[in-house]
Amino acid sequence: MTVKDPEIIKQIIRSNFDKSVQSYESYEQKYGRFRQLTYELAKICGIQEGMTVCDIGCGTGASTLALAELVGEDGRVVGIDFSDEMLKAARAKMKNLANTKFISCDAERLDEKIDFKVDAILYNASIFLMPNLSRTLRTAYEVLGLGGIVGMNYLKGMFSEPGGVNLFLSAKEERLEFAPYGRKVADVRTLPDTLSQTGFKDIEEGVTPLEMTGDEVKEFYSIPAQSAGLYPKTPYEERLKMLDALLDHVQNKGCAPLFQVWGWNKGKK
Numbered sequence: 001m002t003v004k005d006p007e008i009i010k011q012i013i014r015s016n017f018d019k020s021v022q023s024y025e026s027y028e029q030k031y032g033r034f035r036q037l038t039y040e041l042a043k044i045c046g047i048q049e050g051m052t053v054c055d056i057g058c059g060t061g062a063s064t065l066a067l068a069e070l071v072g073e074d075g076r077v078v079g080i081d082f083s084d085e086m087l088k089a090a091r092a093k094m095k096n097l098a099n100t101k102f103i104s105c106d107a108e109r110l111d112e113k114i115d116f117k118v119d120a121i122l123y124n125a126s127i128f129l130m131p132n133l134s135r136t137l138r139t140a141y142e143v144l145g146l147g148g149i150v151g152m153n154y155l156k157g158m159f160s161e162p163g164g165v166n167l168f169l170s171a172k173e174e175r176l177e178f179a180p181y182g183r184k185v186a187d188v189r190t191l192p193d194t195l196s197q198t199g200f201k202d203i204e205e206g207v208t209p210l211e212m213t214g215d216e217v218k219e220f221y222s223i224p225a226q227s228a229g230l231y232p233k234t235p236y237e238e239r240l241k242m243l244d245a246l247l248d249h250v251q252n253k254g255c256a257p258l259f260q261v262w263g264w265n266k267g268k269k
């Protein structure tokens, strides 16, 4: 049975992230990828000292901390997430930082919790987990001040090289028994149109490729919430076995290193 109710999809995502804190933290401490992606996105969006920024889907705070460094003491970062466990870890890590604050909130309901105008709203590695993109962007538009920036990045897939073969997709096309069968929560290809329909202007897009070893890819997907996206409803240990078989297959084809490619979009109110 396919889950279509967006509220049920969100509950599943929240519960997967509630179970992901430890592996998320150990992956991030080792590789610093979410921090790297935040810096890239912040540069694209022109984040500067003194700005007030909302970090939507802040998780355990890797993106919040990077943004707090960029906006400095005169700026402010508000981390938003709906996973209590991810937020608990973020709060514990940043309890001494005066320029950060965390709020438990569904990204679709931002305007119910934010009663001040913000300069930028960033979704670092989170927008593709939000089933209703138009509702999500509408609430962001409400909260942004005039001239405010919205920016987001999303996982496009694992590639043999930037612009090369989408490896997980081709395993699916070959009908391999260990091919990922998860469906995308949000159709991120609609983001430029949805941004424009919401009222955003100056819309731009691009990609950020990250070169990875097979070991790193394995650790990335050993985060329960990440592997659940590839093999939904399969028990965790089974998911890891299927992933091992998939990575062996890809590497036997001579694909090493691999490229994890992230797409990005930005717009202006």
Ligand SMILES: C[S@@+](CC[C@H](N)C(=O)[O-])C[C@H]1O[C@@H](n2cnc3c(N)ncnc32)[C@H](O)[C@@H]1O
Pocket: 010, 013, 014, 017, 034, 035, 038, 056, 057, 058, 059, 060, 061, 062, 063, 080, 081, 082, 083, 086, 105, 106, 107, 108, 123, 124, 125, 126, 129, 130
């Ligand atoms: C891949 S993590 C990224 C965390 C963080 N931005 C970073 O760079 O490390 C995605 C986060 O988005 C959160 N998230 C997903 N959908 C959400 C929603 N509808 N509202 C609030 N948070 C959401 C998840 O709970 C998770 O913590």
